[in-house]
Amino acid sequence: DLAEVLAHHRWAAHEIARTIGMDTAPYAPAARDALHRAARRAYELHALDTAATLVGRALALGVGPDPALELFDAELAFYRDRDAFLVGGGTDTLTRLAERLTETGDRTGAARAWTLLATAAWSRADRPTTLHHLDRAIGIYEELPDSQEKVGALLELARVRMLNAETDPACAAAGSAAALAQRLQLREAQANARITLAVARYMAGSAEAFAELADVTEHCRVERLSSRRRAVQNLAWALQEEGDLAGSARLVDEQRSLDLGGEHSLATSFADQWARAYYAGEWVSALAMAAESTRRPTAEWDLHIVAVSGWMRGLRTARPADASEP
Numbered sequence: 001d002l003a004e005v006l007a008h009h010r011w012a013a014h015e016i017a018r019t020i021g022m023d024t025a026p027y028a029p030a031a032r033d034a035l036h037r038a039a040r041r042a043y044e045l046h047a048l049d050t051a052a053t054l055v056g057r058a059l060a061l062g063v064g065p066d067p068a069l070e071l072f073d074a075e076l077a078f079y080r081d082r083d084a085f086l087v088g089g090g091t092d093t094l095t096r097l098a099e100r101l102t103e104t105g106d107r108t109g110a111a112r113a114w115t116l117l118a119t120a121a122w123s124r125a126d127r128p129t130t131l132h133h134l135d136r137a138i139g140i141y142e143e144l145p146d147s148q149e150k151v152g153a154l155l156e157l158a159r160v161r162m163l164n165a166e167t168d169p170a171c172a173a174a175g176s177a178a179a180l181a182q183r184l185q186l187r188e189a190q191a192n193a194r195i196t197l198a199v200a201r202y203m204a205g206s207a208e209a210f211a212e213l214a215d216v217t218e219h220c221r222v223e224r225l226s227s228r229r230r231a232v233q234n235l236a237w238a239l240q241e242e243g244d245l246a247g248s249a250r251l252v253d254e255q256r257s258l259d260l261g262g263e264h265s266l267a268t269s270f271a272d273q274w275a276r277a278y279y280a281g282e283w284v285s286a287l288a289m290a291a292e293s294t295r296r297p298t299a300e301w302d303l304h305i306v307a308v309s310g311w312m313r314g315l316r317t318a319r320p321a322d323a324s325e326p
Helices: 002-020 028-044 048-060 067-082 083-086 090-103 109-121 127-141 148-163 167-184 187-203 209-223 228-241 244-259 272-279 283-295 303-317
Strands: none
Touching: 002 048, 002 283, 028 048, 028 067, 048 067, 067 083, 067 090, 067 109, 083 090, 083 109, 090 109, 109 127, 109 148, 127 148, 127 272, 148 187, 167 187, 187 209, 187 228, 209 228, 228 244, 244 272, 272 283, 283 303
C-alpha cells in the first residue's frame, strides 16, 4: 500500500541529486525498483495511465537494460490502446523481448511475453498465431511453479477456444484455470474461469448454463470484482440469444456504467452502439459506426458487421430513384 509513497521519495531523491549536480548513480537503482513496484501496484488497481507514467520514469533513469521492465511497459501500451500498439509495431517489440528474456534465463517473463503476443494476435482474429504463442507460453509454465501468470495463460486459452466454439477444449482449459486459481486464492481468475465455463456450456446447449452465467454475474456484482464487466457483457449476449433485447440493452447500460479505470481484463470489444442502432432501424447511423469500427485492426475482422453493413448498403442503393412513384 505504500509502494507509491516510497517510489515518490526515491524518485525525489534522485531528482534532487541530479538538479544540484551530484552523482545520481547511488540513487538510480533504488528509484527504479521502487518505481517498478509502484507501477505494478497501480496496474493492479487498473490505473494504467499512472502505471505508465511510473514506468516511463523508471526507464528514463538509465540504469541499464531491464527486459522485465520493458515487457511491463509494452504490456501497458497494449492495454491502454490496442489499436495503436498493433499499428505501431508492438508485436515486433514483444517478440524481441520474448527472445531477450529467454536468453537471459527469465523464463517466467518469456512466457508472459508469449501470452501477450497471443492476446495481441487474437485481437486481430489470427487464430493459428494465437494458439502457437499460447502453446509456447503454457509449455514454459508447465516447467515452472504455479503462478498467477500461468492461470492467465490458461484463461486466455480457454477464452480463445470458447470464442471459436470449441466447447470441450474450452471447458478443459477453463477447468484447469479454475482449479489452479482456487489453489492460489485468485478471486478474479476464479470468476473469469466460471464465466468462460458457463458461456462454453451455453454454446454447447447445456440447460443449466444460462443460470450458471447469471449466478456468476451476480457473484461478480456482490464481490465488486473487475470481472463483473465481462460477466455482464456475456450475459447481455446470452439474453440476445434468448430473444430478450430489452434485457440485453439494460445489461449493456450496466456494463457501460462500470468505471474500472483503465481495465486490463479478458473483456472483449462489444459493438453495442452498432447493435442498438441496427435493432432500432437506424441503419444510416449503424453504417457510419461500422465504417469507423472496421478501420481499426482490432475490429476490421468482424465479419458479422461487415456482412450486415453490406446488405444494408445494397438495399439503400437499390431504392427507386423517385420514391414518389407507385
